[in-house]
Amino acid sequence: MSFVWLASYPKSGNTWMRLMLQSLMQGGEPVDLSRPITPGLPLRSRDTLGRLLGADCGELSAEEIDRLRPWTYIKAAGLLPGPSFHKTHERWRRTAWNEPILPPEASCGAVYILRDPRDIALSLAHYTAVTVDEAIAVMADADHTLAEAGDRYCVLYRQPLGTWSQHVLSWLEDADPPPLVLRYEDMIDDPLAALTGVCAHIGLTAPAAALRAATRSCAFDVLRRAEQDHGFTEAVPGRAFFRRGLAGGWRDTLSPAQRQRIEDDHRAVMSRFGYLPPSR
Incomplete structure (x- = not known):
């Protein structure tokens, strides 16, 4: 089968949507946050590449x-028995050989x-324990990259993000297949409509009750309590992952x-x- 890519800039609601989809696959039952959301191959690691190649990939460069x-x-x-949901924070891009990094043949x-x-x-x-000013600078950095700890021996693949604007436009203007665009603010306003729209876009049929x-x-309050009680495998130790779940909190927090x-x-x-408002 193939993958459904759930893409976003970090801290945009990706994990929340993955949890809703995982719950839906379980008939609407709660998700165990102490276990990985998406079981199976960790597609962002050198270990997975090595297993598929049958070789040690520890010394390969990022370009290789x-x-x-x-x-x-x-x-x-x-190797998949059916469609598989996987998140990515990487911007949509092509390799130096002009191949889509996330090939449509696998999507x-x-x-x-x-x-x-x-x-x-x-x-x-x-989430990253930096100042707001530092976070703003990161979001405007065209060279910002996740897992950039050297070209060799880094467990995860290098994942270029670019600026927030570059990230958005890469997926909305270049990606193949074209994605469904879903605003976090609309997810908060009507999560049922958001989940229903995602299912319709990817051709997933589910009962209304599920x-x-x-x-x-x-x-969000259910997930927050579950994390407090049992932890969350994707959270940074000592910092809550499910914190507020609000839209517009910047109004009373950011300085002018x-x-x-x-x-x-x-x-x-x-x-x-x-x-x-639209630019004039």
Whole structure:
């Protein structure tokens, strides 16, 4: 079969949607946060590449891994019993050999989750233990990359993000297959409609009762309590992953100067998706 890519800039609601989908696959039952959300091959690691190649990949450079990654996904997709949901924070891009890093041959759909960058700055600062000003700078850094700890011996693949604006546009203008665009703010307003829309986009049929149960099982306050009681495998130790689950929290937290910096950095894309009035 193949993969459904759940893509977003970090701290945009990707994990929340994955949990709703996982709950839906379980008929709407709560998800155990102490276990991995998506079981199976960890597609972002050198170990997986080595297992599929039958070779040690520890000394491959980032460029060599980029060359192999499309093949990795095609090979892994052939081992799947059905569609598999996988998150990515990487911007959509091509390798130096002009191949899509996430090949359409291994993909049966994509969803891009979009969030107001003013709220992302606050959530990112909390989650990565940096200042809000540092988070704002990261979101404006065209060279920002995850897992960039040297080309060799890093467990995870290098994942270029670019700026928040570059990230959004890479998925919305270049990605193949084109994704469903889902705003985090709309997920908060109507999670049932958001989940139903995702299922329709990827061709997943589910009973209405299961859809309703999945959104109830993954309500933000339910997830927050579950994390407090049992922990969460994807959380940074000592910091809550499910913190507030609000839209517009920037209004009473960002300083005027911080807000202005974000808006100046990303005005065109923010205007395009309703976070600012249209540019004149």
